[in-house]
Amino acid sequence: xxxxxxxxxxxxxxxxxxxxxxxxxxxxxxxxxxxxxxxxxxxxxxxxxxxxxxxxxxxxxxxxxxxxxxxxxxxxxxxxxxxxxxxxxxxxxx
Amino acid sequence: xxxxxxxxxxxxxxxxxxxxxxxxxxxxxxxxxxxxxxxxxxxxxxxxxxxxxxxxxxxxxxxxxxxxxxxxxxxxxxxxxxxxxxxxxxxxxxxxxxxxxxxxxxxxxxxxxxxxxxxxxxxxxxxxxxxxxxxxxxxxxxxxxxxxxxxxxxxxxxxxxxxxxxxxxxxxxxxxxxxxxxxxxxxxxxxxxxxxxxxxxxxxxxxxxxxxxxxxxxxxxxxxxxxxxxxxxxxxxxxxxxxxxxxxxxxxxxxxxxxxxxxxxxxxxxxxxxxxxxxxxxxxxxxxxxxxxxxxxxxxxxxxxxxxxxxxxxxxxxxxxxxxxxxxxxxxxxxxxxxxxxxxxxxxxxxxxxxxxxxx
Numbered sequence: 057x058x059x060x061x062x063x064x065x066x067x068x069x070x071x072x073x074x075x076x077x078x079x080x081x082x083x084x085x086x087x088x089x090x091x092x093x094x095x096x097x098x099x100x101x102x103x104x105x106x107x108x109x110x111x112x113x114x115x116x117x118x119x120x121x122x123x124x125x126x127x128x129x130x131x132x133x134x135x136x137x138x139x140x141x142x143x144x145x146x147x148x149x150x
Numbered sequence: 151x152x153x154x155x156x157x158x159x160x161x162x163x164x165x166x167x168x169x170x171x172x173x174x175x176x177x178x179x180x181x182x183x184x185x186x187x188x189x190x191x192x193x194x195x196x197x198x199x200x201x202x203x204x205x206x207x208x209x210x211x212x213x214x215x216x217x218x219x220x221x222x223x224x225x226x227x228x229x230x231x232x233x234x235x236x237x238x239x240x241x242x243x244x245x246x247x248x249x250x251x252x253x254x255x256x257x258x259x260x261x262x263x264x265x266x267x268x269x270x271x272x273x274x275x276x277x278x279x280x281x282x283x284x285x286x287x288x289x290x291x292x293x294x295x296x297x298x299x300x301x302x303x304x305x306x307x308x309x310x311x312x313x314x315x316x317x318x319x320x321x322x323x324x325x326x327x328x329x330x331x332x333x334x335x336x337x338x339x340x341x342x343x344x345x346x347x348x349x350x351x352x353x354x355x356x357x358x359x360x361x362x363x364x365x366x367x368x369x370x371x372x373x374x375x376x377x378x379x380x381x382x383x384x385x386x387x388x389x390x391x392x393x394x395x396x397x398x399x400x401x402x403x404x405x406x407x408x409x410x411x412x413x414x415x416x417x418x419x420x421x422x423x424x425x426x427x428x429x430x431x432x433x434x435x436x437x438x439x440x441x442x443x444x445x446x447x448x449x450x451x452x453x454x455x456x457x458x459x460x461x462x463x464x465x466x467x468x469x470x471x472x473x474x475x476x477x478x479x480x481x482x483x484x485x486x487x488x489x490x491x492x493x494x495x496x497x498x499x500x501x502x503x504x505x506x507x508x509x510x
Contacts, residue, residue, distance in 0.1 A: 071298035079204035088259040
């Protein structure tokens with residue numbers, strides 16, 4: 057997919073956002089002409105996308121918060137960021 | 151009756167007024183005059199109800215929704231309620247000022263319709279001189295603003311050859327998505343079917359053009375391809391399920407499971423002026439009518455595709471077989487499939503004249 061490394065600073069593309077769906081109590085990604093479910097792992101990652109923090113920084117924060125091996129978290133985060141870049145949800149600001 | 155899960159998507163048809171007269175218009179044959187349109191306050195109330203009920207996205211449509219002067223106010227109200235706001239427009243009324251007002255109001259996305267990449271044919275289809283230049287100017291303004299933009303092309307016999315040029319135009323104008331949507335044959339489209347239905351070889355050429363463009367564009371531009379179901383062996387699932395995800399509100403406030411549902415006979419159409427959206431979605435006869443699979447006749451009832459196909463489109467079953475509760479005749483298992491096959495053009499065909507949609 058689209059190249060996303062730990063140095064990449066991701067941001068939501070204009071017209072996409074993470075939103076909490078109060079009626080169904082779940083996180084969703086709002087995008088042009090479609091809304092799709094963000095599973096709990098994706099939501100933890102995307103809540104930390106602020107246009108300033110690099111993917112490496114997000115990985116550090118998640119490894120800390122969930123006391124999980126960093127390389128496992130890194131693999132999940134980079135795969136998901138690449139997938140969402142391919143779907144025009146995330147862009148790189150770096 | 152099957153219980154209702156919350157709706158995802160609202161198509162808000164603000165008006166039937168439109169400067170264009172496309173012969174495949176999705177509006178009903180009987181158009182609402184301006185005097186019957188919901189007021190600004192009524193729409194704001196509806197948008198709040200929709201968000202509370204679970205709707206995630208509102209699509210402002212028409213007619214031409216930019217014919218409503220209160221559109222920025224409605225967008226602002228919808229955005230504040232947490233709804234994702236999409237404008238479905240022909241672009242012919244767009245100015246730098248009106249786009250800025252919409253952008254400031256929080257509009258998330260614009261879907262801009264084109265009748266063709268070729269200006270002359272486009273203006274024959276739309277019935278409006280000078281429309282193509284205005285649309286191109288609207289596209290330039292939207293791209294300059296940076297708002298994400300989808301180009302929509304409705305495909306039929308007269309423009310099917312130019313799908314590659316349409317995709318190039320969308321790319322050159324900065325669209326992030328393109329819809330290559332074959333005409334659907336309801337209402338005006340059905341009335342003009344003999345002039346619009348493409349041949350099988352035309353359809354296959356459009357499929358190849360889309361496949362080639364997907365290869366070329368990669369993830370840069372997403373392409374949605376909508377097939378003309380007359381050439382399919384299985385029907386399209388009705389709106390992802392009748393009364394399951396989608397609702398449509400007409401300019402006069404009737405609430406429908408799809409934009410063609412006003413053709414269903416023998417049922418009262420719920421009115422947002424007299425009932426709440428929640429009551430209509432959960433309890434009305436119309437929304438319960440074809441929800442789930444209990445209503446199905448054979449061959450749907452025992453079919454292994456019943457959950458995927460949903461029996462196909464109720465409005466197409468009605469339009470072609472005279473009954474809304476029969477299997478969609480597109481299905482090869484329908485006893486009425488011959489009604490579809492009889493309409494498929496063979497090769498050499500004469501162009502039938504268009505019956506244009508009038509002003510409301």
